Structure formats: C-alpha cells, structure tokens
Amino acid sequence: MWLRIDSLSGVPIYRQIAAQIEQAVMAGVLQSGDKLPGVRELAVELAVNPATVAKAYEELQQAGVIEQPRGRGTFVLGGPKLAQDERMRRLGEAAQALVAEAERLGFRPEEALAAVRRAVRADREPPPEGEGGDA
C-alpha cells in the first residue's frame, strides 16, 4: 500500500495508519468492498509491530470505515454513503469551530454567517486578470 509512516511527526503510528486509510476512503481511492492487506502483511511491509496495525484497524472498524468479518479479512465498508455522513460530520465540526472563533473575537452569530457568505462569493468570483494563476 501507499501508506507512509513519519517517525518524526509526533503522531502515534496507529493514528497515522488509520488517518491515511480513512482519507483514502474519503477521496474514493479505496472503495466499498475493497480488501485491505492482513494485519501481519501490512506490519511487515511498514516494518511496524502487528499490534500497531491491529489497533489502527480496530479504530477504523469502530469508526465504521472498515469491517473485519471473522477469518475473512479486512474490507472497506460504506463508500459513498459513509463518506457523505463523515463529510457532514466534519463540516459540522468546522462550522462549530468558526462559530467559537467568531464568539471569541466578539462577533455575533449573524456576523459570522455574513462572513461565510462573503467568503463563498469571493470564492465564486473569477480572480482579476493577471492574478491567482497558480492553481
């Protein structure tokens, strides 16, 4: 697999593995029904202890990202539906963070909403000539 372990990131390895698989599911790189490598196989490939991979899979199973039917392997669960729920959850989190930040800065909720609308408009308008061509 394309998983990468960053030993200097300060993020526990099992969280790195879980996050990268989850992102791949979100992005559609992994899709419903796809089989993931076995715990031991992935552990050897990444040169990490199998317990670390098992822990990552356990977290992914609890989050509803994968399923591990006994003795049959590890499969990606959900797909589009799961991705939709998860996307909604993350959008909700981002919105809560924005509301909290607005509050901290002393703005009322309506002012926060107005800022979101302005940001959406700015995003839709084409950039002025000669600028922003680095996309």
Added chain:
Amino acid sequence: MTAISLRGLRKRFGALPVLDGIDLEVPEGSVYGLLGLNGAGKTTLLRLLMGFLRPSGGEGDILGHSLGGLDTALRRRIAYVPERPAFYESMRVGELMRFVAALHPAWDQTVADGYIDAFGLPLGRRARALSTGMRTQLALVLALATDPELLVIDEPAAGLDPVHRRRYLQVLLEASAVPTRTVLLTSQDLGLVERACDHFALLHERRIQVAGPLTEILDAERRLVVQAPAEAGAALGALAGVRSVRPEPHGFLVTGRVDERLVQGVPGVRGIQAYGLSLEEIFWSYVEG
C-alpha cells in the same frame, strides 16, 4: 503466560543503587521495549536477567524459573545479543555459524541461511573485518538460528544506517511472529521502540515509571489545557492519574492519564482542550516531570 516477572528487584554496586525495586511483567509472545536514558540501568537489568549479575534484593522468574537458576537447558532457550557483540575475531562468518550450531541442539541452518541472505552478509569474511552494522546483523542471525523462546537484545540496530535499520526491524518483526517467542529489547531510540514493540516500560531514576501495552498507553495519556483560576491548581493536582500541573496564563497545563470528566468536575474549571501525547512526549513527561 508471563515470560519474565520481576518483583521488587534491586541492584546496588557498592553504595550506589542502580535499580531500586523493579516490578515488571513481560507477557509471553510480546515484543517488549525497555526505554531509558543513558545510564538508567537498562543493561544492568538485562545482565541480572541473564544471571551475569546477582540481584541485591527482590525476586523474579524467567521462563518459569527463578532468577539465578539459569542452568544450561534453560540458557539454551534464551538468546542474548549484547550491544557490542563479541566474536572469535579470526573466524569467518560461515565458521562462526558452524561454531554456534555445534553448541545449540536447536540450531536451524535454514533460518540462518535465510537471514544471512536477507542481510547480504559475506560468509567468507573474518569477524574482525566486518563493519559495526554487519556485526549487529550477524549477532541477530546467530541468535535467531538457535530458535530462542526468549530473545534479549541490548540496543538493537545500533550502528545501522536507515536502510539496514529498516531491514533489521523487518527481520526482528518477522522473527517475533512466532507466537511463543518473546523479545525483550532495550533502547533509547523512541522511534524504534514505537515501531518494533507492542509493550514498553520506561526505566528512570532506578524504577519503572510506566509499563504496559504501547497503544493502550498512547491512548490513555493526555495533555489538557484547562481554563481555571489559580486556586484550582491543588485540586487538579490531586486528581487520579495526573502527573504534572503547570500554571499557564489563564489556567493550567495538566499531563497524565487523566479522565476529562474528573477535570470538568473541579470547581472553577471553565474549559478544557485535550491533546493526545506521542511516545516522545510521554517519555519526556516522565523524565522531566
């Protein structure tokens, strides 16, 4: 099943206490990392286990036999790889293998050949002409080919470049896959311990400060940014699992295995932000407080 069990183990050199009440349970089949700073007593602990040193107090069992009772039969079930392995320096790699094989009834030549290949070790080279990294690899191969139930390694992968270190780790992990084999290693390399081990213990100031399954500990350790008045400090420090409480401009930085709900219940607490800790942060939080 427990491969190693230590209860109140102590060791002093003259007037100098090195280990002062070590309690440790190493489950069978685990890859157990013993972490500690230079001079923490890691090697002394291994040497006590191997019966090279006598404890000053306390007791322990190793593979079901009490410490100090390591007869030849038991000794053959254990392989010890010191940080700087010693060989008969004029022997070639192939000769060294035959030499160790003759001493060990359980010697497995197929295993030895496989790992010699995996590391690309030159069979015809004399020990004294091997690089530090090759010596480290050869010592591991010789240990593994004796099919040990307990593999004890002092500072594994010492002297290896990143490429060989990875290969060494893969070999070690592959060899640990034997369910009845237990690996105990010492290291000051947090990255290696987090990769290779499923359990770890931190040895500091002559005692084990924290020990257990690695992912469980990583899961449980927290740093909380707590907004609270200065008076709340004492109550926060008294909570179960709290190791340190440091004052911050608008509250405290609380570190430990802390239940956030308990913190929430402390009078005056206005808000909490929780962060997980990496193994390195956990290490420093015990070593520096």
